[in-house]
Amino acid sequence: QQPVQSPQAVILREGEDAVINCSSSKALYSVHWYRQKHGEAPVFLMILLKGGEQKGHEKISASFNEKKQQSSLYLTASQLSYSGTYFCGTDGTDKLIFGTGTRLQVFP
Amino acid sequence: NAGVMQNPRHLVRRRGQEARLRCSPMKGHSHVYWYRQLPEEGLKFMVYLQKENIIDESGMPKERFSAEFPKEGPSILRIQQVVRGDSAAYFCASSPGGAGGAYEQYFGPGTRLTVT
Numbered sequence: 010q011q012p013v014q015s016p017q018a019v020i021l022r023e024g025e026d027a028v029i030n031c032s033s034s035k036a037l038y039s040v041h042w043y044r045q046k047h048g049e050a051p052v053f054l055m056i057l058l059k060g061g062e063q064k065g066h067e068k069i070s071a072s073f074n075e076k077k078q079q080s081s082l083y084l085t086a087s088q089l090s091y092s093g094t095y096f097c098g099t100d101g102t103d104k105l106i107f108g109t110g111t112r113l114q115v116f117p
Numbered sequence: 118n119a120g121v122m123q124n125p126r127h128l129v130r131r132r133g134q135e136a137r138l139r140c141s142p143m144k145g146h147s148h149v150y151w152y153r154q155l156p157e158e159g160l161k162f163m164v165y166l167q168k169e170n171i172i173d174e175s176g177m178p179k180e181r182f183s184a185e186f187p188k189e190g191p192s193i194l195r196i197q198q199v200v201r202g203d204s205a206a207y208f209c210a211s212s213p214g215g216a217g218g219a220y221e222q223y224f225g226p227g228t229r230l231t232v233t
Contacts, residue, residue, distance in 0.1 A: 011159075039219060050208060050224040051160065058219070096159060098222075103173045104150065105222065107160040 010035060012099045012108040019113045021087045029082040029111045031097030040073050040080040041098035041105060044091075051096060054082075087115045119144065121211050121225035122191075129231045136196040136203070138228045142211030149192045150222060151177075151184060154206045163207075166192055199232045206230075 012033045019027050031040060039058045043051040057073035057080060069091075073080045084091055092115045098105035122141040130136050142149050151163040162176040166186035177184065181199075186192040196203055206229050210222040 041221065043224075050226050053221045053223060056221050100219075101162075104162050104165050104176075106162065107152075110159045 010101060011106055012097055014095075014097060014108040014111045016111060017109070019111060021091075021113065021115045023089060023115055023117055024086050025115075027084045027087060027113060029084075029095050029097075029113070030079060031081070031099070031108050032077075032079040033099050035078065035099075037073075037075055037078055037080075038100045040071075042071055042080075042082050043096045043098065043107075044093045045096065046093040084113070087113075089115050089117065091115050121209060121223050123209050123225035123228050125228060126226060127229045127231070129233060130199050131233055132200060133198050136199050136230055138194040138196075138207050138209075138230070139191040140194070140209030140211075140225055141191040142209075143223055146211035146213050146223075148212045148214060148220075149186050150210045150212070151192075151194050152208045152210065154208060154227075156205075160208065163194070196230075199230075201232050204230055204232045 012031050015030045021027055041056045042054040044054055045051040055071055057071055059075050068085045071082045095111045097108040121143055124139050147168050149166045152160040153163055154160050164177045164184045165173040168186055169188050181197045183195045206227045208227045209225045212220040212222045214220040
């Protein structure tokens with residue numbers, strides 16, 4: 010039931026864009042996105058609830074297609090601070106099930 | 118506004134000893150989750166608690182592991198007779214509500230457990 014993220018890793022130059030996908034095999038009520046820097050705690054980015062709503066957070070936005078049971082995270086004009094591992098989390102009856110993770114590295 | 122607090126940040130135990138990890142949720146949050154993370158891996162759910170209740174412990178090994186969230190004080194994750202395979206980062210998260218994925222979770226800094 011663990012959601013699958015793709016790609017597993019992304020390397021970008023500053024200013025480039027990236028898309029991270031999260032797919033589930035089960036129907037979803039919500040999708041969470043978190044970013045974790047090496048040696049640190051995961052940090053909440055955004056939550057999307059059933060309804061196909063797109064959300065934004067600075068230059069990071071996300072969409073949620075509950076029919077396709079997937080979500081995408083869009084990072085535009087990437088900055089060095091965007092480097093880290095991105096996890097999606099999907100609802101699993103009273104808990105979140107976190108995805109496999111996508112490692113993003115942004116270079117100058 | 119203090120965030121989620123965890124202590125200790127680093128814990129070294131010899132095989133066979135007990136490890137006690139503490140988590141104080143954000144003010145106003147009564148829902149606590151514990152996760153385990155191995156190096157270079159994702160977050161694995163262990164247990165979900167509300168005050169004085171274990172709601173879901175499906176991710177916690179049945180042997181040696183226990184968790185509590187008393188009416189007063191922090192949530193405690195207890196690992197008895199630790200083995201080398203218990204070495205990991207243990208994160209606690211809190212949220213203002215339960216209901217699965219309806220609420221954001223805020224993570225503490227984690228406890229890095231090393232078993233020698």
